[in-house]
Amino acid sequence: MPETEWQRSSFCGGGGNNCIETLPQDGVILIRESQAPTDVIRATPEQLAAFIRGVKAGEYDHLI
Template sequence: MTAPIQWQKSSFSGGDGPNCVEVAQHDGRIVMRESDDPGVILTTTREKLAAFLLGVKAGEFDHLIN
């Protein structure tokens, strides 16, 4: 049996509201979900998440929210 996933959300998410992306480490992978649809879980590696975050920090996805 696997241990329960310990989800973490950003302090920018506004507390307990439905607009939260939660992340965790589980079985050597990174898992993510939206708090308003917790049954859908995305899985990735540390390396892929790190590359994505570098792109976000560099502004590569700004056109999606502007």
């Protein structure tokens, strides 16, 4: 996968290797951390939306 296709959030703190990056591909969204670019998570848009709703609702706050 060419590096130019991965998208970084505009909220990344100063760029570098502290960002979550995404790449839509074949009906799924690939997600990776810029510090470990070979570790990739695959999620459907529905799975990712459910996870984001959980984060916004505070379901994962106990992990911090």
